[in-house]
Amino acid sequence: MDRKFDALILGGGAAGLMCAAEAGKRGRRVAVIEHADRPGKKILISGGGRCNFTNTHCQPEHFLSANPHFVKSALARYTPADFIALVEKHHIPYHEKTEGQLFCDRSAEEILKMLEAECAAAGVQIFPGTKINEVERAAEFVVRAESGVFRAQALVVATGGLSIPKMGATGFGYDVARKFGLTIRATRPALVPFVLGVNDRNQYCDLAGVSAEVAVSTGDHAFRDKMLFTHRGLSGPAILQISSYWNAGEPIRIDLAPGRDIAAATGDAKTRNTAAVRLALQGFLPHRFAKRWVDLHTPAAWNNPALAALDRQTHEWILVPQGTEGYEKAEVTAGGVDTDELSSKTMESRKMPGLFFIGEVVDVTGHLGGHNFQWAWASGASAGRAL
Numbered sequence: 001m002d003r004k005f006d007a008l009i010l011g012g013g014a015a016g017l018m019c020a021a022e023a024g025k026r027g028r029r030v031a032v033i034e035h036a037d038r039p040g041k042k043i044l045i046s047g048g049g050r051c052n053f054t055n056t057h058c059q060p061e062h063f064l065s066a067n068p069h070f071v072k073s074a075l076a077r078y079t080p081a082d083f084i085a086l087v088e089k090h091h092i093p094y095h096e097k098t099e100g101q102l103f104c105d106r107s108a109e110e111i112l113k114m115l116e117a118e119c120a121a122a123g124v125q126i127f128p129g130t131k132i133n134e135v136e137r138a139a140e141f142v143v144r145a146e147s148g149v150f151r152a153q154a155l156v157v158a159t160g161g162l163s164i165p166k167m168g169a170t171g172f173g174y175d176v177a178r179k180f181g182l183t184i185r186a187t188r189p190a191l192v193p194f195v196l197g198v199n200d201r202n203q204y205c206d207l208a209g210v211s212a213e214v215a216v217s218t219g220d221h222a223f224r225d226k227m228l229f230t231h232r233g234l235s236g237p238a239i240l241q242i243s244s245y246w247n248a249g250e251p252i253r254i255d256l257a258p259g260r261d262i263a264a265a266t267g268d269a270k271t272r273n274t275a276a277v278r279l280a281l282q283g284f285l286p287h288r289f290a291k292r293w294v295d296l297h298t299p300a301a302w303n304n305p306a307l308a309a310l311d312r313q314t315h316e317w318i319l320v321p322q323g324t325e326g327y328e329k330a331e332v333t334a335g336g337v338d339t340d341e342l343s344s345k346t347m348e349s350r351k352m353p354g355l356f357f358i359g360e361v362v363d364v365t366g367h368l369g370g371h372n373f374q375w376a377w378a379s380g381a382s383a384g385r386a387l
C-alpha cells in the first residue's frame with residue numbers, strides 16, 4: 001500500500017483529531033496514523049471518565065513553558081467558547097464543577113465520538129493499529145508503517161508526552177523532532193503525586209485516603225486546594241498542581257490552616273492542653289490528621305511562645321519529597337519540543353517547513369482543570385488551519 005495525502009498526522013489523540021478535523025474541513029486530504037487499536041484513549045480516561053474538556057477561565061498564566069508568551073496566539077485563535085460551541089452543536093450535556101472547569105454530564109466517550117464525527121464529516125481517514133517504522137523527508141514526508149507507506153507535503157506530530165505508558169504513550173514525537181534537528185527541553189512528569197521519604201511515610205501514610213484543604217507552595221508558586229494522603233505520599237489537586245513546578249531535592253511548604261490563627265483559637269481555650277489544641281485543629285482538619293499532627297507536634301510548654309511555634313509549624317509544614325510517582329501516574333509531561341523552534345501562530349517548525357508539532361509533545365504544560373485539553377484543541381486548530 002502506498003498512499004498520498006495532503007497532510008499526515010501522527011497520533012490520534014486530542015490534538016491530532018482536532019487538527020485533522022480542521023484541516024479536513026478546509027478540503028485537505030488528511031490521514032491520522034495511530035498506533036493504538038483506537039484513537040483518543042486518553043480522552044476516555046480523562047477527568048475520571050467525564051473529561052474536563054476545557055476551562056472557561058483559561059489564560060496564558062495557566063501554562064508552564066520556557067517561553068510563557070508562546071501559548072498566547074493559539075489560545076486566542078481557538079478559545080474555550082469555540083470548543084463549548086462544538087460540544088453544544090453535538091448536544092453533549094455538560095456542567096461546571098469548580099472555577100470554570102467543564103465536565104461531561106455523562107461520559108468522556110461523547111467527546112471522543114464528537115471528534116471522530118467531525119473527522120468523518122471532514123473526510124479524514126483514520127488508521128488505527130498502525131505501527132510506524134520510519135519517518136523521512138525527501139521531496140515530501142514519507143511515513144513507513146508496517147501496513148504500508150504514507151506520503152504528504154505536511155507532517156503533524158501529535159503523539160503526546162510520556163505520561164501513562166500503558167495507555168500507549170511513547171517518546172516517538174521527541175525522536176522525530178531530534179531527527180529533524182529540533183531542540184527538546186528536558187522532560188519530566190508533571191501533575192503527579194509525590195512520594196515521601198521513609199520517615200514522613202512512616203508518620204503519615206497510614207492516613208491514606210484522608211484529605212484536607214491546604215495552601216502549598218514551592219519557589220514563587222502557590223496553590224490552595226485539596227491535599228490527599230496516599231499509601232506512598234501526597235496527592236490531590238493542590239499537590240498535583242505544585243508538582244509541575246517542583247525541582248527534585250527542593251522543599252515544598254504546606255500551610256495546613258490557610259487564613260486561620262491557631263494560636264488565638266488555642267490561647268482562648270480555658271485550659272491549654274493537647275485536647276484543646278486538637279479541638280482547635282479539628283475545626284478545619286480531618287479528625288485523624290488533626291490528632292496525628294498534635295501527637296507529632298505537641299508543644300514543649302503551654303505558654304504563648306510555644307503555641308506561636310505550633311502555629312508557625314502548622315502554617316509552614318516543610319517537606320522534601322523523595323520523588324514523584326513518575327510517568328506511570330503523571331497526568332502530563334512537562335518539557336518537550338522547544339517553542340523557539342515553532343511558529344506560535346501555526347505550530348510549524350521554523351527549520352523544516354511542512355513539519356508541525358501540536359499538543360503535549362510541545363514544551364507547554366497546563367495547570368490542572370481543563371487547561372491541557374484547551375491547549376490540545378487550540379494548538380491542533382492552529383495547525384489544522386495552516387495545513
Ligand SMILES: Cc1cc2nc3c(=O)[nH]c(=O)nc-3n(C[C@H](O)[C@H](O)[C@H](O)COP(=O)(O)OP(=O)(O)OC[C@H]3O[C@@H](n4cnc5c(N)ncnc54)[C@H](O)[C@@H]3O)c2cc1C
Pocket residue numbers: 010011012013014015016033034035036039040041042043045046047048051052053054130131132158159160161163164167168169170171172330331332358359360361369370371372373374376
Ligand atoms: C489520567 C489522565 C486524566 C486526564 N484528565 C484530563 C482532564 O480531565 N482535562 C485535561 O485538560 N487534561 C487531562 N489530562 C491530560 C490530557 O489527557 C492531555 O493533555 C492530552 O490528551 C494531550 O493531548 P495530545 O493529543 O497531545 O496527546 P494524547 O491525547 O496523549 O494523544 C497522543 C496519541 O498519539 C498516539 N501515539 C503515541 N505514540 C505513537 C506512535 N509512535 N505512533 C502512532 N501513534 C502514537 C497515542 O496512542 C495517542 O493516541 C489527563 C491525563 C491523564 C493521563
